[in-house]
Amino acid sequence: QVQLVQSGGEVKKPGDSLKVSCKTSGYTFIDYYIHWVRHAPGQGLECIGWVFPKNGDTDWTQKFQGRVTMTRDTSISTVYMELTSLTSDDTAVYYCARENWYYDHWGQGTPVTVSS
Amino acid sequence: DIVLTQSPESLAVSLGERATINCKSTQSLLNSSQKKHSLAWFQQKPGQPPKVLIYWASFRASGVPDRFSGSGSGTDFTLTISSLQVEDVAVYYCQQYNRSRTFGQGTRVEIK
Numbered sequence: 001q002v003q004l005v006q007s008g009g010e011v012k013k014p015g016d017s018l019k020v021s022c023k024t025s026g027y028t029f030i031d032y033y034i035h036w037v038r039h040a041p042g043q044g045l046e047c048i049g050w051v052f053p054k055n056g057d058t059d060w061t062q063k064f065q066g067r068v069t070m071t072r073d074t075s076i077s078t079v080y081m082e083l084t085s086l087t088s089d090d091t092a093v094y095y096c097a098r099e100n101w102y103y104d105h106w107g108q109g110t111p112v113t114v115s116s
Numbered sequence: 117d118i119v120l121t122q123s124p125e126s127l128a129v130s131l132g133e134r135a136t137i138n139c140k141s142t143q144s145l146l147n148s149s150q151k152k153h154s155l156a157w158f159q160q161k162p163g164q165p166p167k168v169l170i171y172w173a174s175f176r177a178s179g180v181p182d183r184f185s186g187s188g189s190g191t192d193f194t195l196t197i198s199s200l201q202v203e204d205v206a207v208y209y210c211q212q213y214n215r216s217r218t219f220g221q222g223t224r225v226e227i228k
Contacts (some may be wrong), residue, residue, distance in 0.1 A: 035217065037166075045158075045166065045209055045219040061216075095165050102156035102213055104177070106165035 002026040004034075004096050004107035012114045017084045020110045022096030029077040030054040033099040036070065036081045039109075040092040050099065051079050086114045118143050118212050122220035128228040135197040137223045139210035144190050145173070147214055154214035157186055157195045159206045160222075166209065170195065202227065 007021040022034060036048040049060030051070040058070045069082040083090060094110045097103035119142045129135045137157075145153045153173035158166035168177045170186035173193055183198045197204055205227060210220040 039160075044222045045160075045211075047217045047219070097165075099213075101150075101154070102168055102171040102211070103158075103166070104168055104171075106167075109165050 002098065002105045004098060004105055006094075006096060006107040006110045009111040010113070012086050012090075012112065014087055014114060014116055016086050016114070017082060018086055018090070018112055019080055019082045020094050020096075020112075021078055021080050022107050023076065023078045024098070025077060027098075030074060034072075034079045035097045035099050035103065036068075037095045037097055037103075038092040039095070040089070043092075046092075048081065048083075048094075053077075053079065088114050090114050118145075118215055118218050120210050120212055120218055120220035122208075122210060122223050124223060125221070126224040126226065128226045129197075129200045130228045131202065132199050133228075135200050135204070135225055137195045137208055137210075137225075139188075139193045139195070139220050141191040141193070141212055143215070145193075145212050145214045146190065153189055153193070154212055155186075155188070155193050156211045156213065157184075158209045158211060159204075160209065161206045169208075197225070200225070200227070 003025045005023045030053045033050045035050040051058045053072045060068050072079045091114045096107040098105045121140045123138045147154045155173045157170040160166040169184050174186045185196050187194050207222045
């Protein structure tokens with residue numbers, strides 16, 4: 001069955017960088033886009049960007065321009081999202097999700113707290 | 117960017133009664149190549165990732181009870197829960213995937 005398993009929760013300080021992994025299984029890794037979405041406390045769901053594992057293409061929401069990098073390692077069917085220059089506004093649960101036009105499978109979420 | 121506006125922001129419905137959530141888009145969500153509307157509905161419970169209920173505006177995802185249904189076209193869409201159950205208490209989001217991806221702000225559903 002399709003599974004997306006994310007790395008564990010993190011506590012960061014303002015200015016730090018964050019790298020979250022999303023290990024996939026149960027399907028052909030290179031055939032599906034993987035998107036990143038976050039859910040901040042008391043807020044709605046926010047799209048961050050995506051990576052296409054077949055060729056490494058990426059795109060991101062303008063808000064994250066210059067701060068986000070998404071990569072993949074095809075040898076272990078894993079994608080990564082790195083977010084730099086963290087502030088308290090980046091405190092959220094970060095999710096990866098497989099795109100099948102819509103998001104049909106999600107990771108369990110990675111809680112991230114940014115606090116001094 | 118396409119903006120989705122959900123209404124109401126929250127609603128309380130008696131068990132067994134109907135719940136209706138609306139989602140209005142600033143642009144048509146018709147995918148001309150697929151001839152379907154690029155709108156999905158998700159349910160999110162505390163501590164869990166979102167779960168897809170409806171895709172292409174009206175197709176129920178695998179394993180989703182048939183009390184959930186989606187309808188609409190163009191810019192206006194609706195999620196209906198025909199007979200609210202305790203386990204349906206959650207926040208519901210619409211999402212468009214016609215141009216990039218955006219979510220509505222969410223609608224909290226509670227038991228009256």
